[in-house]
Amino acid sequence: MEHRILKPAAVAVAFAGLSLSACQDSGLSHRSLAPVPPETLAKMAQLGTTKEAPMLIRAYKKEAELEIWKQGADGNYIHLKTFPMCRWSGQLGPKTQEGDRQVPEGFYSITPAQMNPNSSYYLSFNVGYPNQLDRALGHTGGTIMVHGACSSAGCFSMTDAQIAEIYAIARSSFDGGQRAIQMQSYPFRMTAENLAKHRLDANIGFWKNLKEGNDVFEVTKQEPQVAFCGRRYVFNATPSGAMDPVSACPPLKRDPELVASVSAKAAKDDEKIAELSQSVKPVRVVYEDGGQHPSFASKAGEASRPEALTGPTEIALEEKPARAVDKSAQQLATKSPVVTMAAAKAAAQSHEASTVVRALAPEHHREMSALADENGPTASIKKALNPKK
Template structure:
């Protein structure tokens, strides 16, 4: 009975809440232990509840991934969760009230965890971060939370956010000061970028792809900073080194194997991107040619039909001419009054 009452109260409060992820006094659900199944999975992959973690979000794929650090220091995928709903469109958040879910790199500390969310459980993304502030962007209460309802947030089912929250809690308990959340519009492949080559966000996406690529080759989340208005990334172990990999910012100091792999991936993806763009252009041109052929064929068919109709009309007009030009005429017949 008490459970039903609590659920009713939470439901009523959610119904009257504003379109944000503001806090509300909770009931201890943030302390629900990590399931035995999750613990067994962590052990099987060479990790533990207290190990470091990282989150990746892909808007277009509606996917949230939790990665956990293993005994060799590398990160392995623990689980992929289907995002229930997210707000807005592909692209970053710009201003308060645009109902847009952010994109970029966000560092989550214990103070950003929200055990008293009116959306079951939540953690704040910390928007605007240093990059967002550099570009004058505004917004608040941007969360990953439960209740499957979003106004600028990433909303999960309650059982999903409960497990994600527990994973983060245990990671903090294990001595980790923060975990990274990397948010992308889609998986940062050359093919996906080619599909969106005309987007006004393309330069921003190629910038955050650098962080995506770093993780792909290093199996560790990069540290990030902002230089010349762009995200810059570095190897976590080189935290005191300069922040940038390229450009006018200072050069990176890091494991040369990782840097070489990163540069090789960037180069290969640039070539693949150009190839994908060319293929799309060729496909568009072929589709346009096929459409024009269809239009021409339809026009030719219509012209032939008109010519046939004109010929038929001319034929009947010719043969009906002796009978009055092909039109029925009614002649008056004199009436004989006497007969």
């Protein structure tokens, strides 16, 4: 996402309009004017940032945590606070349709116009779902908020005190001229342990794509530039042509130093994931209806649908033995593309991409590459097909 700064006067006008409409509706806008708590201001000063500096939000569903980051004088983001999440709903995985109770996952943008001082959930702001990629993929629904009241039907729900502070920090950043706040929403922290554990989940390809943006931020501590093509997110890339969310990506130019740094981190993570995969059993985690941070366990009655907060169930998944994948791979040179696709999917799950590619007939390369575009777990197959890229 391009980082642009609005003139403070323009932001003030936007907030004035919101406040006026809120006062006309129910007079609750005074909540949105609460100051940033003194202890938070003191921590900002200690970290070398200010309340007017740009901010960035990172959220993790499985851990039920929401992080606030503030930009320092050197342009890098500094972790300011982590708020335990009082309630989120649905399952791990992206939101795809209206009414699925899913908290979205992806990269979103919050502008002053999305701040709601008149929320019936104390205070709230719209995270910006659906983004351009969501819409292009046919994902429906909207009005996904970060709000108070500890009640969620697809939103990031905090306590009233928490949302008051988060709202005040965001308001101050907009007052300082920030045009849009990036929100990064993840299923879980992008650790090797989590990725190894969830390696056979149907969403793993999408999650690995999100990890690319996570890695850019972790390496640079700067806001990733977000774009869309090839039905996926691309980060910090300058295209040579038009970018369309569902069409193949045009040639992309990236900073070689950044590519090297991010690739080094990814390679180290992949090595750890492969190591853990030898001992960590793959699972699919199923929630009755989302969860909340453990710190709220003794106050479960204050949350929406407390009866659903029973903890997730882990369903063991079976990895297809490598021997079976090898046998399927050996048939690829003589079988139809249908068999090719089946073997490719099995290989993607068992991390045997190289086996498939070695036996793959040249006429099937196009089908395999297309599958790699459509199914994230087969990215390793595409890499093996194009080792020079």
